[in-house]
Amino acid sequence: MTFQTLDDLDDGQRVLVRLDLNSPVEDGTVQDNRRFDRHAETISELVDRGFEVAVLAHQGRPGRDDFVSLSQHADILTEHIDHDVDFVDETYGPQAIHDIADLDAGDVLVLENTRMCDDELPEEDPEIKSQTEFVQTLKNEFDAYINDAYSAAHRSHASLVGFPLVMDAYAGRVMETEYEANTAIAEKEFDGQVTMVVGGTKATDVIDVMTHLDEKVDDFLLGGIAGELFLRAAGYPVGYDIDDANLYDEQWEENSEKIETMLEDHRDQITLAVDLAYEDEHGDRAEQAVDDIDEKTVSYLDVGSETVMEYSPIIRDSEAVFVKGALGMFEDERFSVGTAGVLEAIADTDCFSVVGGGDTSRAIEMYGMEEDEFGHVSIAGGAYIRALTGAELVGVEVLQR
Numbered sequence: 001m002t003f004q005t006l007d008d009l010d011d012g013q014r015v016l017v018r019l020d021l022n023s024p025v026e027d028g029t030v031q032d033n034r035r036f037d038r039h040a041e042t043i044s045e046l047v048d049r050g051f052e053v054a055v056l057a058h059q060g061r062p063g064r065d066d067f068v069s070l071s072q073h074a075d076i077l078t079e080h081i082d083h084d085v086d087f088v089d090e091t092y093g094p095q096a097i098h099d100i101a102d103l104d105a106g107d108v109l110v111l112e113n114t115r116m117c118d119d120e121l122p123e124e125d126p127e128i129k130s131q132t133e134f135v136q137t138l139k140n141e142f143d144a145y146i147n148d149a150y151s152a153a154h155r156s157h158a159s160l161v162g163f164p165l166v167m168d169a170y171a172g173r174v175m176e177t178e179y180e181a182n183t184a185i186a187e188k189e190f191d192g193q194v195t196m197v198v199g200g201t202k203a204t205d206v207i208d209v210m211t212h213l214d215e216k217v218d219d220f221l222l223g224g225i226a227g228e229l230f231l232r233a234a235g236y237p238v239g240y241d242i243d244d245a246n247l248y249d250e251q252w253e254e255n256s257e258k259i260e261t262m263l264e265d266h267r268d269q270i271t272l273a274v275d276l277a278y279e280d281e282h283g284d285r286a287e288q289a290v291d292d293i294d295e296k297t298v299s300y301l302d303v304g305s306e307t308v309m310e311y312s313p314i315i316r317d318s319e320a321v322f323v324k325g326a327l328g329m330f331e332d333e334r335f336s337v338g339t340a341g342v343l344e345a346i347a348d349t350d351c352f353s354v355v356g357g358g359d360t361s362r363a364i365e366m367y368g369m370e371e372d373e374f375g376h377v378s379i380a381g382g383a384y385i386r387a388l389t390g391a392e393l394v395g396v397e398v399l400q401r
C-alpha cells in the first residue's frame with residue numbers, strides 16, 4: 001500500500017474527513033445503515049486522539065428524492081459514536097468557516113451535503129477540481145485531509161479528488177480496510193464457476209463494469225433495473241419508465257448499445273429473469289412470466305419466484321459469487337423474494353462471496369442473515385465492482401501521489 005494512513009498522522013490536528021454516508025431515504029427520513037457503523041470507527045479514533053474534526057459527505061443526487069441535507073446524518077452519527085456531532089447547513093460558506101474555527105479537540109462537525117455546492121459535480125480532472133473555490137476555501141482551514149470514502153472513490157468529484165492535490169492527505173480506516181480487501185479479492189483466481197449477481201438502480205455503473213469482467217465472470221444473474229434493461233434489449237416490452245421515477249429511459253439511452261453488444265457477444269454468460277413481481281390492485285405481490293408480458297402497465301419491483309429457483313442452483317454450483325445491487329425493492333418485504341432468496345442461497349453454500357453496496361448489504365440483517373455467512377461485506381457497490389476489474393479508483397490514485 002502506498003498511501004499514508006492515520007498511523008502517519010500526529011494527534012490533535014484540525015482535519016477535514018471525507019466519509020460516504022450516502023444512505024437510503026424513505027419519505028424524507030434517512031435510514032441508518034452499515035456505512036455509519038463502519039465510518040464511526042474512524043471518527044471515534046480521531047475523537048479519542050484529540051483531533052478537531054469536520055466531516056464532508058454527499059447524499060443522493062440533485063433532482064432525486066434522496067437529495068437531502070446531512071442534518072439527520074449528524075444525528076445518526078452521534079448515536080454511533082456515542083459523542084455529540086454538530087451540523088452546519090453550509091459546506092464552505094461564512095457560517096461553516098466560523099464553526100470550523102470554533103472546533104476544539106474531540107469536536108465533530110458535519111458540513112452540509114457536498115452535492116449542494118456547484119463545484120462538487122460534475123466529474124472533472126482532479127487538477128481542475130483542486131482549483132475550485134470549494135477546495136481552495138476549505139484547504140486553508142485544516143492541517144490535513146483524510147479520505148475514508150472508498151465507496152465513492154470511483155467519482156472524480158471535488159471533495160474526493162481535489163484536496164489531496166493541495167493538502168497533506170491520508171486514508172481513513174475504512175478506506176484502508178476496503179482497499180486492502182477489494183484489491184486482494186480482485187487478485188484472487190478461482191478454478192470453478194464465478195457468478196456475479198447484478199441488480200440495483202445504478203445500471204450505468206454495473207453495465208460499464210460488466211463489459212470489463214466478461215473474462216473473469218462466467219455467469220451474470222440479472223435483476224433490478226439493469227435486469228429489466230437487459231430484458232428490453234432481448235425484446236421484452238419492459239425496461240422503460242411508466243411513471244415519474246426516471247429509472248430506466250435515461251440509463252437505456254446511455255447503455256443500450258453496450259447492452260445489445262453484451263447480449264450478442266456473451267449471451268451464454270447472461271441469465272435473465274423469467275418472471276417479475278409487481279403490486280396488484282389489492283396491494284399484494286403478484287408475479288408474471290416475462291413471456292406473458294404484452295405491454296408494461298405496472299412497475300416491476302422484484303424478480304419472481306421462478307427466477308429465484310433458476311438462480312439458486314447456479315449459485316450453489318459456484319466457487320465464487322459477487323453481488324452488486326439488489327434484485328428488487330427489498331426494503332418492502334413483499335419485494336424481497338429475489339434479494340433475500342439469492343443471499344440465502346449464497347449463505348447456504350461454502351462458496352467465496354462478496355456482497356457490496358450501501359443499500360444491498362442492509363438486506364443481510366433485515367432478512368435474518370449474519371455478516372459472517374459471507375466472505376466480505378463491502379459498504380461499496382460501484383467502487384468495489386470497478387476494483388474487481390483491476391482498475392484503480394481515481395480517489396485512491398490521488399491519495400497515492
Ligand SMILES: Nc1ncnc2c1ncn2[C@@H]1O[C@H](COP(=O)(O)OP(=O)(O)O)[C@@H](O)[C@H]1O
Nearest residue numbers: 200201202224301325328329357358359360381
Ligand atoms: N425493480 C426495482 N425497482 C425499484 N427499485 C429497485 C428495483 N430493484 C432494486 N431496487 C432498489 O435498488 C436499491 C439498490 O440500488 P443500488 O444503489 O444500485 O445498489 P447498492 O446500494 O447496493 O449499490 C435498493 O434500495 C432497491 O430498493
Ligand SMILES: O=C(OP(=O)(O)O)[C@H](O)COP(=O)(O)O
Nearest residue numbers: 022151152357358380381382383
Ligand atoms: O452509494 C454510492 O455508491 P453505490 O450505490 O455504488 O454503493 C456512493 O455513495 C456513490 O454515490 P453515487 O453513485 O450517487 O455517485
